[in-house]
Amino acid sequence: SQQGEEDPQALSIQEGENATMNCSYKTSINNLQWYRQNSGRGLVHLILIRSNEREKHSGRLRVTLDTSKKSSSLLITASRAADTASYFCATVGYNSGGSNYKLTFGKGTLLTVNP
C-alpha cells in the first residue's frame, strides 16, 4: 500500500510556536497533498507538492518532499489556536492497473494549539 503515515499521532503546542508534522509513504508517487480537518467538518485542501518539487510555501505553511526517503513534512509557523485540527497527508500514485492515479489518506495528526 502507498498509504501515508503521519507522525506524530498527536501534537500539543503553545500559541506562537511552530508545529511540524511528518508523513512517510511506501511506493512511488505523482504528488502528495496535505489536508486539514476541523472537528466535525469536511477536509480542506492546504497544499499540493508534486514529485519533482522539493519545497512549497503557502502563507504560514511550508511543505517539503524527499522522494529518496519517501517522506514529507508540514511546518506551520507562528501557530494560532485556530490551527487546532487534524492534519492528513494524502499520497497519489497508481492503482493496481497502473493506469490511474489514486488518492490514499493517512490516519492524521491531531494538532492542539493552546492559547
Added chain:
Amino acid sequence: DAGVIQSPRHEVTEMGQEVTLRCKPISGHNSLFWYRQTMMRGLELLIYFNNNVPIDDSGMPEDRFSAKMPNASFSTLKIQPSEPRDSAVYFCASSLEASGRAGYNEQFFGPGTRLTVL
C-alpha cells in the same frame, strides 16, 4: 460558489433499512469521490467517477453498497440493507481532473453525512 453539497447531514436508521446519501459537486468539476471515515480505518476511498463514469470502485465494501452518477451535478451512494458496522461519516469530494485520473489536483470536500445504524 456553494461548494460541495451533501444531504442529509445526519442520518439515523435501523439495521436492515435502505439509506441513500446525496451529493452535488462543484459546478464544472468532472470528478467525484465518495469516502468513508471511521476512527478505526481512517478515511477510505469507496468509489470515484470521472465524467459521470465509475472509474474505480475497488473500495466499495460489498454488494450492499452502490453508487450512481446520473449527471454531472448529482450522485448518490446507497446502502441496502444497512448494518451497524456501516456507521461512519461519509464524505463526497469533487475535483477537476484529466480523463480517468484522480488525485492529480486538489479535491474539495463536502461537510459529510454522519450515518448511524442502530
